[in-house]
Amino acid sequence: MSPTPILSFHSIGDDPLPFELRHLTAPPEMLEGILKWLTKHRFKTISLGDYFEHLESKKEIPKKSLVLAFDDGYLDNWCFVHPLLKKYGHCGFILVTPEFVQKGEICRPTMEDVDSGLLLRQELPSRGYCNWAELGAMQSAGTLEVYSHFQTHAWWPISNKLVDFHRPGHVDISGIWNANPSAKPNWLDPDAKDIGMALPWGTPIYESARSQSAPRITVDKNVAATLVEHVDQNGGAEFFTKPGWETELSAMAKSLTATAQIQRETQADFEKRLQFECQESRRQIEINIPGHKCRFLGWPGGEWNETAQRIALETYDATLTTHPHATRLGENPHLIHRFFFGQRSHELTGWVWPSVMKFSSRLGKIRGDFGWKIRDFIANRAIGFGSRFCRGNRGFR
Numbered sequence: 001m002s003p004t005p006i007l008s009f010h011s012i013g014d015d016p017l018p019f020e021l022r023h024l025t026a027p028p029e030m031l032e033g034i035l036k037w038l039t040k041h042r043f044k045t046i047s048l049g050d051y052f053e054h055l056e057s058k059k060e061i062p063k064k065s066l067v068l069a070f071d072d073g074y075l076d077n078w079c080f081v082h083p084l085l086k087k088y089g090h091c092g093f094i095l096v097t098p099e100f101v102q103k104g105e106i107c108r109p110t111m112e113d114v115d116s117g118l119l120l121r122q123e124l125p126s127r128g129y130c131n132w133a134e135l136g137a138m139q140s141a142g143t144l145e146v147y148s149h150f151q152t153h154a155w156w157p158i159s160n161k162l163v164d165f166h167r168p169g170h171v172d173i174s175g176i177w178n179a180n181p182s183a184k185p186n187w188l189d190p191d192a193k194d195i196g197m198a199l200p201w202g203t204p205i206y207e208s209a210r211s212q213s214a215p216r217i218t219v220d221k222n223v224a225a226t227l228v229e230h231v232d233q234n235g236g237a238e239f240f241t242k243p244g245w246e247t248e249l250s251a252m253a254k255s256l257t258a259t260a261q262i263q264r265e266t267q268a269d270f271e272k273r274l275q276f277e278c279q280e281s282r283r284q285i286e287i288n289i290p291g292h293k294c295r296f297l298g299w300p301g302g303e304w305n306e307t308a309q310r311i312a313l314e315t316y317d318a319t320l321t322t323h324p325h326a327t328r329l330g331e332n333p334h335l336i337h338r339f340f341f342g343q344r345s346h347e348l349t350g351w352v353w354p355s356v357m358k359f360s361s362r363l364g365k366i367r368g369d370f371g372w373k374i375r376d377f378i379a380n381r382a383i384g385f386g387s388r389f390c391r392g393n394r395g396f397r
């Protein structure tokens with residue numbers, strides 16, 4: 001039997017995400033093209049639960065199956081993905097980090113409301129994250145099942161090696177999240193004026209890793225405070241336009257860090273933190289979506305290790321990586337792999353059809369289908385040609 005892949009997306013919307021997350025947004029027309037293509041070619045999208053039971057040899061699945069995944073819980077998944085899945089009779093799952101879920105008990109408008117003339121497409125509030133009402137509605141509609149994407153989705157410093165400074169033009173997104181976790185649900189809000197200012201300019205950025213990857217360290221707060229004060233007294237944001245600012249600030253940071261106290265998280269505390277991330281995210285999803293069993297965890301960034309996996313399996317039936325591989329019957333059903341699509345410029349263009357053809361060739365390659373190479377060749381040529389003449393995904397609006 002051909003392998004059944006999981007194909008993953010992030011944001012699907014009209015407005016690309018900000019900063020270096022821009023590449024995570026794909027246009028809704030591309031997803032619609034893909035869903036139409038899947039329907040036309042009789043592919044069946046199946047639930048993650050069915051896929052897992054298939055991997056456990058407990059359930060048969062259709063020959064032409066695949067699983068669709070959407071990471072991070074963006075509001076545009078509610079506005080665009082949910083109505084599209086409903087329209088074409090497909091399903092998938094959404095990975096949600098409870099710390100990012102927005103407040104609000106009312107489901108906001110979707111493309112269905114635009115289609116029925118209630119508001120204009122450009123009036124759709126699609127920037128931000130879903131609230132529990134929207135997640136619950138997708139869960140009960142069967143369009144997107146809700147699974148865990150950890151409690152914090154954070155990066156933490158793992159050494160005192162300085163890599164950069166939080167500054168205009170280089171916003172430390174994870175630093176902003178860590179500095180003010182309660183503001184995480186609204187950090188994408190278009191009305192949140194200068195999001196960078198949530199963290200003072202000049203804050204040092206140390207070598208970091210995802211929450212689940214390694215024990216974290218804490219560098220004495222006085223190092224950051226002294227650097228920030230220096231930047232503030234020398235022009236604030238303007239400081240970073242002066243020639244030689246980097247040499248000046250780096251030298252200061254190095255000498256301060258060399259004598260600063262560094263606290264290292266113990267292995268026991270690291271494991272306790274992982275346990276909290278696993279248990280708390282499942283608890284919050286199940287409390288807010290009554291009756292739903294949150295059986296799966298998608299590792300943020302797809303990163304996992306033996307320790308994290310051992311701890312996660314105390315709470316979940318299986319975890320999901322982003323290792324590009326279609327997990328087959330006979331392989332470990334508790335560590336499921338998946339592919340990303342639509343997050344790279346060579347998969348997208350201003351036209352829809354080459355992206356859909358690229359998707360079909362990707363799927364064909366994974367499954368070993370006849371004719372995928374020729375489709376891939378045509379799609380690559382068209383995407384290359386199209387990117388010269390179309391504005392392309394990265395500026396699709």
Ligand SMILES: [Zn+2]
Nearest residue numbers: 071072300301
């Ligand atoms: Zn993520």
